[in-house]
Amino acid sequence: MRRRISAYGLTFSLPLLIWQLLFFVFPLVFLIALSFWTVRNFRMQPDFDTVNWTTMYGRAIFWQAYGTTLALATAAAALTSVLAFPCAYAIAFKLPNGARRWAIMLMVIPFFTSYLVRIYSWQVFLSDAGIINVMLGWIGLGPYGLLNTMGATLLGYVTLALPLVVLLQLFSLIFLDRTLIEAAHNMRCGRLRTVFAVVIPSARVGLVIAALFAFILSFGDFVSPIYLGGGDPTTLSILITDTTKSGQQWPRAAVIALTMIVTLMVVAFLSVRFAYRGRK
């Protein structure tokens, strides 16, 4: 039976619809149109030319940057999820209610500080004369090149995504049916095995969504690869700035941006499908 559209329903759904149209659909349509524009003598001109697509997709550096970004974001999602899980697990199952509320608040606090400031502060730790190398020097080690490396970029991604991933994992673990865990224990299932055989599969949706958010945040991030990775290797976000920095090539940058959006949509779709697989 078809539901009738009521004024009450529209009141609540229209603002979201308008918001999505204004700030997602219209800009996306404009971005698609822009990717077919041409640039002559520093000036963009409305056009319908596929030259930007063929140029960008024909360049080895584009695919290289695409591969690098995909690999780095995947690694960041996996690493962040692995690091976040023990923390979320401990907060969900080991802390009393009061302490849990404090822990959740502590997880929110990083959002009060600018991400850029947090990344810059990592430079103080990671540089050749930084805190880590000075401490290593006390025991006769180093200095090691920690800054301007892929490892430092990953560290930045983890800094960006970890608090959110912990929170998302936490909420999925808190609402887990605890009788399942008790049942596993009653059936002599060990603690570790319970985690892998009961907790993780039961919280799969939340864990996958958390990892997806880590992937999304890392995939488009510009700050970490520049300020911790030293811009080397080139990621797609860096390639966008490179492209716009010379000759007003915004249409070519639009091609990169659209490729990123499509990639994120595909990854999100596959992740959600995986998360809900077997569920009705």
Place this chain on the structure above:
Amino acid sequence: MMTITNKAGSGLTRRAALALGAAALATPMLSRRAFAAPTELTMLAWYGHAEPDMVAEFEAANNVKFVPKYYTGGDNMLGLISQSPPGTFDVILSDAEYVQQLNAAGYIEALDPADYPFDDFFPEFHKFPGHWDGDTLYSVITRFGFLGVAYNTDALTQAQASTYDLFWDPALTGKVGHFDWHLPNLGQMSLLNGNPSPYDIDEAAWEAIKEKTLTLRPQVGGFFDYGGTFASLNNGQMLAFAGIGDWITGTLERNGAKVRSVIPEQGGLQFTESFSIGKGSAKADLAKKWIQYITSPEGQAKSAQMAAYPCIVPSQKGWQVLAAQNPDEARRQGMVEGPGSAIDLIRTGRIQYRQLPVQQSLEDWNDFWSEYKGA
């Protein structure tokens, strides 16, 4: 209450008489200007040009308030103008190679050369290339700087830094930084390859530059933007830097960092900043007044010492004012006439203008730069 009774018997109280007197004395101060809100003058510029150290005096004298919009790089500037309605920016600061683009797009007004103190300038800057279209002036040069080898003075000597070959030194593997913009970096590679006009090169020379540049890739520790360049030089993470000059190291040096720039034996590049009046500006007269102020000898001395980043100024009289005000800074920047001075470097042919590539497209240079970064 005690009253003052005047001869006419008007019955004026003493308090009222005092108030009237005060009002009478203050009347000359009640000019429209004293109460008028300051006129807003919009400026599109690199960071620092509309900060208090530069504009406070002019603002106070002319009841003006600058509203800056800062950009990083000429393309960013062109993008901001093209996305704004005509007349948005009253004053526009531009690097020389972009003035022609501004003019071609109709973003700037023609200027009357008689309005500006060109006679105070060194002859080399009377008719600076790119600022004129035939005999029509579009932009007035206000400052310039040189790009060479930037180095950490704790790790390297000036003699070592006096050649671009330093970047290939095995001891500097992973310690060479690039300011992430193809134009100055590839211009320097062109100078190293012996091209007398580094940006006007044929295909063979361009291929040679690409080949030479790619050999530097294993040495490179990173590609940095404005902030990253400052940070990596300041914390010693990078020991040598290509594509920059005193406009960055001078600022750091003033704050105690162990860095400096030198013009190597193969020569250096010159960037130039100039002011134009935005097309359609409703405050063109005030904008003109600002350009007159900043190109005056006193304004030039101020500009040379700008807090955000120092630069050399084209005004000979400005050099004299700077030498009287701050002789150390005048010496440090080579603004004391004689052998080795900034103007001497230009006259002896050791400096070439940074410009857009002549025989290749800008995209060719940019595409190669992206490929180099990904190599």
